[in-house]
Amino acid sequence: MKKIIIDPVTRVEGHLRVEVLLDENNVIEEAYVSGQLFRGIETILKNRDPRDAGLLAGRICGVCTNSHFRTAVSCVEDAYGIEIPDNARSIRDLMSLALFIQDHVVHFYHLHSLDYVDVTSALQADAEVCSKIAYKYSAEPFRNSKAHYENVKEKLQTFVDSGRLGPFANGYWGHAAYKLSAEENLILLSHYLDALKFQSSISKAIAIFGGKTPHPQSIVVGGITSVADMLNPSRLNEFIFILKEAKEFVDRAYLPDMKLLTAAYRDEIKSGQGRGNGNFIAVGGYAFSDGRLFESGVIMGHDFSNIQEFDPKNITEHIERSWYREEDPDTPYYTDLNRDGSLKTEENSDKYSWIKAPRYEGKTMECGPLARMLISYNKNNALLKPYVDTFLKETGLELIDLASTVGRNAARAIETQYITDLLFKRVSDLLQHIKYYDTKTWEKYDFSTLPQTAEGNAFFEVPRGILSHFIKIEEQKISHYSVIAPTTWNATPKNRDGARGPYEEALIGMKLEEPEKPLEVLKVLHSFDPCLACAVHVIDARGRELGRYKIT
Template sequence: MAKKITIDPVTRIEGHLRIDCEVDNGKITNAWSSGQMWRGIEIILKGRDPRDAWAYTQRICGVCTTVHAMASVRAVEDALKLEIPANAHFIRNLIVGGHGIHDHMVHFYQLCALDWVDIVSATTADPAATAKLGQSLSDWKGNSVQEITGIQDRLKKFIASGQLGIFASGYWGHPAMKLSPEVNLLAATHYLQALQYQRKINQVVAILGSKTPHIQNLAVGGVTNPIDPDSPANLTIEKLFNIKTLIDEVGDFIHQAMLTDVAAIGAFYADWTQYGAGVLNYLSVPDMPLDNKGNYALPGGYIPAGDLGKFMPIKTQKDKALYDSIKESIKHSWYNGNWDRSPYEEDTIPKYTGFEYDNKYSWVKAPTFMGQPAQVGPLPHVVAMYLSGHALTKKLVDQTLATVSSIAKTQVGIGALHSTIGRIAARVIRTAVLHDAMKGQWQALIDNIGKGDLDTFNAPAFPRGEQRGTGFHEAPRGTLSHWIVIENGKIKNYQCVVPSTWNAGPRNSEDALGPYEASLVGNPVADDELPLEVLRTVHSFDPCLACAIHLVDGKKTPITKVKVL
């Protein structure tokens, strides 16, 4: 007999997500994904100056900050048909690259790894054998016996104290955990080391963006970074070379630790290439624009039903077929009405009616592309880049699959990426691709400055009447778009279709399951009281429900008080 289980809230994510599953004979047979808060930023923006929208929208989330700022200024620039200087493109690209790498590192190690790595088991490992294993996989300098022994000692102190701290609330000892103590210890070592490299890549964002999170240097028309080789108060060559040093240091960790970790863990959990595929309509957009002519460093595209032979490249973010194909449904969402609309025509009128499995059960809307649900994220983007012939992506995908095949002692092909573990591997591969792209953008910026071009901003002008624009960005969690309608210089309507709306959305108007929901069907559940397998698949998407939903309390009811000493 089928049994319903509810996980509420799903932890190790941003925002509040509820997952309900029906489990029958140890397998999930049905699922519901519910965003438990309302996002009201669209209402807040009405009537405001479009030039200020980016500062508001990046407050949607404390993690996905930069991405909303970028999509917002692009939306306004698209509405005004405003081109920006080359230096502005390069600086923006460096910021989104740094933000993306930081985000992917946090997901892989801090938010996702603990579904697969048993921290308690790591305390029983042999540090010498762990170091030997690490050194057999790469030349990473952090794989010494001394370093690994020090990490293990720290873990033992955590456990002996009875307070696991950052490792609390894990499913330690769960039967689905299958890594050896040495692999667990190696992963735990890199988990703690990753914190330092996240900090380094975030320094790049802070130097260019003035602060992070919530960068301050964007403007409709470019960036506010004055380039002056002789003034220490502005963006100088010295600061740019400091950025290059940080990028290079982080690259060593990505290539020598992160890529080997995901290959090793993927090989030990090769059975998870059979679970979690879900929606196989893959959507991604090209990003890191190189100029105003529609050239991008990173390609995108659409793949229907997982059929790689039917790959449809999306050449430019200005592609009319791209934004004409996107709609959102509220049939199963807590909003007034029941419609499928283009974001330009949407409203955001809340109407909560309670959780009903067969009716409305989420604050998240249900986006569709060409009438179908679509999965977004690093997996669709990596597959699109692979099929577009992006050289580094192809090399890294082939290399990772070869490493997994070697460790697992069985041939693993590209089809294995359509899975829970494949989604995680794609995120790590994309981290390395972003790093390489950042190096290219840094050099392009240096070369352009060397030609004497110091421009970073073109002033916008707002005509009378109505203008519409869409700003796309291939964010860490996938395709993000902001949609703006401007009337007489003020915001008339504003909508955000974010990655976690695409993936966490409920059933659409045709009752087709959203990507989280579809990916859970068929998953095993060894113990319905400890549903680790559910978390593994949901976490593989890197949910950020703060972006998909938000809450405003008009009555300003106190929730808690904090005393600052």
Template sequence: MSKQKIIIDPITRIEGHLRIEVEIDENNVVTEAWASGQLFRGIETILKGRDPRDSGLIAQRICGVCTNVHYRASISAVEAAYGIEIPHNAEIIRNLVTLSLFVQDHIVHYYHLHSLDFVDITGALSADCNKAAKDAASWCEHPYRNSDGHLEAIKEKLEGFVKAGRLGLFANGYWGHATYRFTPEENLVHMNHYLEALRIQRELSKAVAIFAGKTPHPQNLVVGGVTSVADMLNPQRLNDFLFIIKETRDFIERAYIPDMVMLVNAYRDSIKAGEGRAVGNFMCCGGYRFGKDQQLFSSGVIKAHNFESIEPFDSSKITEEASRSWYENDAPLSPYEGDTTPFYTDLNDDGSLKTEGKYTWVKAPRYDGNVMEVGPLARMIVGYSKNSPIIRPYMERFMKRSGMELIDFSTTVGRNAARAVEAQICCDYLFDTMSDLIENIKYYDEDTWTKYVFEELPHEAKGAGIFEVPRGVLGHFVRIEEGKIANYQAVVPTTWNASPKGAKEGRGAYEESLIGIQLADPSAPLEVLRAVHSFDPCLACAVHVIDATGRELAQYKISPVCSL
């Protein structure tokens, strides 16, 4: 049986540097895959020896996109180590910011990072605008900004880009690829919403900044609570936040959800074929309290797509190993004991990965020894399977509207559908979360910080901040000795999903999702990009190591190639 290797390096429209290598057989079916984090960078080591209260401001620099969630997880890890309980208002404000980021991240991911794997821009140029308006109305009773005149203007704008040769980030797409499924009119509707989503995501940044001070790299969190007191007590600021969320909800209901139903309909064959399905192990830590005792997300672990059997989540079962990663210590270790001493073994002479040995800077996290997939798909499947009174009704409504079954979500297209449903849930429940804050203020509860005396806190402690964040389960783990940080590890969503093969266990979620995919054209591996993009990769988060002395360890050159 003859085999070909395809190398895509770098994967674009993601955060960070990712290389994918796949082997295909004579029928162009992927038989093996390797996902490799290619950038050596870091944070964790430089936190050693520092005051634990400083960890958040440094740890948020792990990524330029996921700044708030790393900031929050880091601060929360220190609070857990010291046993500090934050006021309810502080928790609410943290949740308002984080859930706004969920919505923004999901909208940006689909429209600006992933939709062009499904949308043929050049196909939109031949669209009949009147027909496009009618088509949009078939997916939604009141489509978002859908008049003939508006669609004509969008079409003219796209034509102008093409004629002027100013396609910019659209320049190197696989336009005209055989696996594009949308009609010209559906392509135009999607491109209309692509442009509208640019404005929506900008407004959501304003909403985040109301309580976070700025974004990215907010400044509102401190050990013990938040500093956003003036904004919390300003009715105009609260109203500004709610106005943006209301406008966003309108976009989700009239554009994002209908577009997702359109996507499911167009790519139903690939869904039913299970294209992009990974191992079927899903993990959620749950969280985001509101009301009296309600949680937005359910916790639990599902294995091998067995939706009837849900294990409780136990963070003590998390380990990381590096048998196939460029680090010295191969052993599966608790994050509290994690070691990130680099050991780079280079590439083969022909520039390919040494796939039988170490081949990535991403470690291999395991839950009770198992590969796990985390993210919106995991949260929606676990919530649905546990009969969550919040998640299940939204999922059932989308399933009825789209004709999907639960197993269908465990696919390339299904991950996008799950993410859209989650965006709708988060947006709706931002109003409930804000109601909790207003209710507290109404009854003169204005506390946002728990007072403590640092010198009286324990000098030996350890703690973890574990949260659901847009891409999945994020954990920051800190061990404190003599009042300083002795060890620090972040186990992030993309580390779970982009995990390499382990010493005993199989492929990570990225790698497994590629197995069995048939390429229409090996020289244009769009199907590979679709599957990988569906996870919303953030490799900057997944790889974080640095030499504390600042000396140069090595130099690495990455050449953009897609070779056979």
């Protein structure tokens, strides 16, 4: 049995480690995915004013700041029974859904596309042929000209000649798993560079109502503070203008690139490479006047004909194989690695990850764009269904084909197009309220009269899947706080029952062409868009030490 260790897995935000065991044919027989970072944000939140929960929880991650911020504030509102005005919900939705667009595009192009794109091959591309190929996947390809592709080639050549490859360094270039032609590689690399500008622009849309991004500050318990932006026609027009630019890139670059990818990797899709155990979960949400963005539900074992209703009471969280004390799940309990630096995984009692193990009815579950799409589609969501049907028809795929490595990316791209279009509807709803003089953005409350003891929770669909926050308040201070993030579900370690999480299950049975260059493993894990939380440090403005924590 051969063991391969990849640490870290993610290109930008690290701390994810995977160990796979190969048989004599280089087929993966077992996998262990480990979160290598202790966050401790829940500990920092203890004894704080509940109204500060959003600002602190938003620091859980430098990418998902708005998601944690909103969910934390909503959690407090649930505990106190505070109903926010419709305008506040609309503004929060505009920020949240703009983040979906930004996050999905950045994930594919900057964190994942180089698992499919061979940079060195692109240098051999014929720019004129690139232009012809692009028309196979779009009637109006994005920035599609011979001169443009020649310019991109020159930029790449400059990187190579300088010896400073930057984001293109340390790739498995020339690997047998790469299947795109030189011209197809150049098309996607062109959009990789275009997406750098795109993500900056769409971030401005979030900041219009958030004050800034990352770490927006306009969401408060009871509503939002960005009322001046909501009532300013120029700010609303700026948001709409950015949204139109985003739609152009998504429709003319992102979706066509995904069609190109599904054509090139059709064999992998049809073989179900990267497919998990078929258990999917979604909590739904984002209501519109004529429906809602996502449906809630549960699918077990790829049984699309039987969508169960989601019930949060069926969620449990375990720590038998996570680095916490079983008698006190909030207390870190790190155990040593093996002498060779590998994880201790020989016994079912061995702990090997900081990630806790959420279960639904005792089962491991996959959440995220794929889960949302499968559940909403099979519950006949009238807003979503046409987008999925169009993509499947144009690519010749079936719904089950999306349950694969490339399929997860396709689901994410379809979702981006869907959300981009629906965001115009959300802006229209807001404008209708303003037109009829409904400008309320905050529900007034007197904190001194709120209950001394309360409990609350909040569930939201965010870019990577289900995000849930849970709070207990005693004497108007936070006594307990807990977070289950999307990656907690997808990167869950095993329990003593040996059940693999979605990351681990998706790797089983896959053959590695070159074990010393495990590109196939990276492709599978990156398809879930891993987000292991960033390291967080607490200091005061004068640089004095506030506290020191030692993990023994």
